Amino acid sequence: xxxxxxxxxxxxxxxxxxxxxxxxxxxxxxxxxxxxxxxxxxxxxxxxxxxxxxxxxxxxxxxxxxxxxxxxxxxxxxxxxxxxxxxxxxxxxxxxxxxxxxx
Numbered sequence: 001x002x003x004x005x006x007x008x009x010x011x012x013x014x015x016x017x018x019x020x021x022x023x024x025x026x027x028x029x030x031x032x033x034x035x036x037x038x039x040x041x042x043x044x045x046x047x048x049x050x051x052x053x054x055x056x057x058x059x060x061x062x063x064x065x066x067x068x069x070x071x072x073x074x075x076x077x078x079x080x081x082x083x084x085x086x087x088x089x090x091x092x093x094x095x096x097x098x099x100x101x102x103x
Contacts, residue, residue, distance in 0.1 A: 022053045036063040 024040035040054040078084060
């Protein structure tokens with residue numbers, strides 16, 4: 001049996017406002033040599049303008065880990081609940097938005 005005393009435990013806390021979460025139905029991803037920037041947006045029908053609700057900046061290594069973890073979770077979800085249907089047409093994204101992907 002492994003000795004659990006030598007394992008370090010990470011204590012992660014979440015404050016109330018973060019725990020409530022922020023709804024997003026669009027993610028815009030840009031990158032440079034050193035980072036990935038993921039902007040989460042909530043687009044509402046009939047509203048011509050939307051704002052970024054949250055921005056997450058990741059190293060390329062963490063972006064790749066997130067991609068794998070998200071893929072694993074989608075696979076488990078679909079195994080339990082069936083295939084997630086995708087829309088035929090993605091929403092139109094303004095091309096004058098955000099950074100250009102250069103450092």
